[in-house]
Amino acid sequence: MSKTYKFLPEDFLELRKKIIELEQEVIEFGREMGESTEQSSETWHDNATYDVARFNFETTAAKLQELIEIRNKATLIEPRTQPPDKVVIGSTVKILSLDTGQTQLVKITRDTVK
Numbered sequence: 354m355s356k357t358y359k360f361l362p363e364d365f366l367e368l369r370k371k372i373i374e375l376e377q378e379v380i381e382f383g384r385e386m387g388e389s390t391e392q393s394s395e396t397w398h399d400n401a402t403y404d405v406a407r408f409n410f411e412t413t414a415a416k417l418q419e420l421i422e423i424r425n426k427a428t429l430i431e432p433r434t435q436p437p438d439k440v441v442i443g444s445t446v447k448i449l450s451l452d453t454g455q456t457q458l459v460k461i462t463r464d465t466v467k
Contacts, residue, residue: 358427361443361462363383368424375417 360368385406390456392402430443445460 356426357444358423359430359432360427364462365424365427365429368427372420372424375420376415378412378413379417382406382413386410403454460463 386403389400389402389406393420432440441463442461445458448457448459449455
């Protein structure tokens with residue numbers, strides 16, 4: 354069974370922005386790797402600048418791949434389509450404080466479900 358990820362529209366937009374950001378970083382680190390081979394007599398062997406750029410390239414590319422896989426398995430949740438008798442991400446709930454008797458409306462988001 355393939356894992357799926359559920360996103361509110363605003364969270365999915367943030368995921369897409371992060372993917373674009375990481376794509377640009379991968380391009381930049383690749384450029385740095387290439388430039389580092391032209392700045393000295395060393396092409397890649399014993400070249401610290403190349404090693405750092407390669408490390409940054411590889412770790413950023415791995416993060417990018419992970420986010421792309423999540424995006425490809427994502428489904429959007431529209432809060433209006435959720436059953437009114439269930440609390441799910443995107444629901445707005447009323448919380449009653451038994452100590453004070455005050456009520457508060459809280460929208461369940463990725464930040465409230467940690």
